[in-house]
Amino acid sequence: MEHVDFSPLGDSGIVIKLGDAIDQATQQKVMAIADYLEEHPLPGMVEYVPGYTTVTVYYDPVAWYDPRAADKPYERFKALLAGKLLHIRPDEQTPPRLVEIPVCYGGDFGPDLPDVAAYHGITPEEVIRIHSEQEYLVHMIGFAPGFPYLGGLDKRIATPRRQSPRTAIAPGSVGIGGEQTGVYPIESPGGWHIIGRTPERLFRPEEQPPSLLRAGDRVRFCPISQEEFEKRGRTAR
Amino acid sequence: MSMEVISPGLYTTVQDLGRYGYQRHGIIVGGAMDTLAMRMANLLVGNDPNAAVLELTLKGPVLLLHEDMLLAVCGADMQPAVDGKRIRSNRPVWVKKGSTLKFAHAKKGCRAYLAVAGGWDVPxxxxxxxxxxxxxxxxxxGRTLREKDRLQPGKPSELGRLFAEQLRARSMTQHAGCSEMGWFVPPHVFPYQKEAVIRVMRGAEFDHFTKESRQHFFAQSYQLATQSDRMGYRLEGPELALESPLELISAAVSTGTIQVPPNGQPIILLADRQTVGGYPKIGHVATVDLPILAQLRPGDRVQFQEVSLREAQQALYEQETALQQIRLGIEINAGWRQSK
Known part of the structure; x- marks a missing residue:
């Protein structure tokens, strides 16, 4: 990989910028670098965080500090990273996983489903159909433990956030906020429209990795009944 | 056999140096806000710098010791006392089983750290x-401490046991419930300032702010708003405006990142910050100065001073070197190095 843009993030981070827009080619580069760093951690590297168009690598500037060297830690770590990137091919990454997330739409689990339908002048069933027939891409995990930033929401159901945010949204709630959709892994405040809930746990502190999803995954939501939700909920917890 | 919480204080948590390696799963780093005071407290009781300590905030707890313990307190001055008798910070202190250790409101600073030999043993x-x-x-x-909680110390190091034995013997001869070392880490090692001057590097979007905003940012001072916590400090002061609106794609942020939301009032992201963010970044606090920030309270003022990335990294290296020297000094004071 060549023609990559590096910039510092404070004194302990370096941002590798791989594009200016959210698109598939950029995502592939991001994932290729993330896969590489996962397999080959660099000396003095603390961790890496994939984003929409970036991979941020945190390093230990003290470990990379050599009072005799003319170059300071940032330059030295950047040189190492740039050298490694030359050998990474975006087309050689592992194929994406498809993760199916069961969702019980509407009812008590999705109190805002009628509002979303009314906003677009369609039926709740149509909202469910549109939301669940799309395949989504996990661009990155953030905001909360295991929370996926998903790309691919159909514009026909994109809905501006609620006027007043809720103070507590139950874990597993599936929401639509603007042109984004996602699942709240832990109880959090939030302004998204809640259209359903999954019995699947997105944040699993006792497991390794602790997140069900990871950047690069493909996601599909599968409608389930309330009985199915209860059944799956019991086995999942 | 443990330590019991009689009264939890305002916001008392167990912290180490943070949870690294999981930000890509959306899991925050956390950890002690003032890593300098926290590591110093650990070194004073012979612990690894990353051992778990208690972080006390503004008003400390009251603790009942059900066993003898070697302790050290660093950071904010919360006037710790054992059964009513003041103990001093920045040195090892041995406290006898059955004693009550009481912290008051912080007289100076915001966060104090209580280390025990062996570290607090939580999974x-x-x-x-x-x-x-x-x-x-x-x-x-997974929460702040509450009344009746009990915490257990882990297994002390050889150095921790040595300090404990020396001080226990001394308290026996003095018939006292606690005793402290005569030597201490000099306070000037901690760079705390009331009117803090904080070193800041330019952020990725610095040049997108108006000339006036860029000047104000480094020339004027900002005040910590009341809604300042471990996630971030909200600042109040001259408004920072962009030349023209910026649509940024969310990406990773760092501890010390200074971001500017649309209201123009900067926020410094701290230990419990989110892993990603999308607001323009006007600057980043040099890691070396985060301990100073950690000791500020709502209402205190900060002034930003521009430094280069090189200067920030060099200052951090120098602070780490000084810390290593203090670590050696502590071991030499114990007569431990020579005897090995």
Whole structure:
């Protein structure tokens, strides 16, 4: 990989910028670098965080500090990273996983489903159909433990956030906020429209990795009944 | 056999140096806000710098010791006392079983650190003993301490046992319930300032701010708003405006990142910050100065001073070197180095 843009993030981070827009080619580069760093951690590297168009690598500037060297830690770590990137091919990454997330739409689990339908002048069933027939891409995990930033929401159901945010949204709630959709892994405040809930746990502190999803995954939501939700909920917890 | 919480104080949590390696799963780093005071407290009781300590905030707890303990307190001055008798910070202190250790309101600073020889023994989650209060895991039961909680110290190091023996013998001859070392870490090692001057590097979007905003940022001072916590400090002062609106794609942020939301009032992201963000970044606090910030309270003022990335990294290296020298000094004071 060549023609990559590096910039510092404070004194302990370096941002590798791989594009200016959210698109598939950029995502592939991001994932290729993330896969590489996962397999080959660099000396003095603390961790890496994939984003929409970036991979941020945190390093230990003290470990990379050599009072005799003319170059300071940032330059030295950047040189190492740039050298490694030359050998990474975006087309050689592992194929994406498809993760199916069961969702019980509407009812008590999705109190805002009628509002979303009314906003677009369609039926709740149509909202469910549109939301669940799309395949989504996990661009990155953030905001909360295991929370996926998903790309691919159909514009026909994109809905501006609620006027007043809720103070507590139950874990597993599936929401639509603007042109984004996602699942709240832990109880959090939030302004998204809640259209359903999954019995699947997105944040699993006792497991390794602790997140069900990871950047690069493909996601599909599968409608389930309330009985199915209860059944799956019991086995999942 | 443990330490019991009689009164928890304002916001008391178990912290180590943080949970690294999981930000890509959306899991915050957390950890002690003032890593300098926290590491110093650990070194004074012979611990690894990453051992779990208690972080006390503004008003400390009252603790009942059900066993003899070697302790050290660093950071904010919360006037710790054992059964009513003041003990001093920045040195090892041995306290006898059955004593009550009481912290008051912070007279100076905001956060104090209580280390015990062996560290507080809570189960590590994802490689760290830090408390993630929002997600409810790590530390002691994933929350702030409460009345009647009991915490257990881990196994002390050889150095910790040596200090404890020396001080226990001294307290026996003095018939006292506690005794402290005559030597201490000199306070000037801690760079705390009331009117803090904080070194800041330019952020990625610095040049997108108006000329006036850029000047104000480094020339004027900002005041910590009341809604300042472990996640971030909200600042109040001259408004920072962009030349023209910026649509940024969310990406990773760092501890010390200074971001500017649309209201023009900067926010400094701290230990419990989110892993990603999308607001323009006007600057980044040099890591070396984060301990100074950690000791500020709502209402205090900060002034930003521009430094280069090189200067920030060099200052951090120098601070780490000084810390290593203090570590050696502590071991030499114990007569431990020579005897080995």
């Amino acid at each position: 590590p989650v994802m490689g760290s003993r830090s408390t993630n209060v929002r997600a409810g895991f790590g530390g002691a039961w």
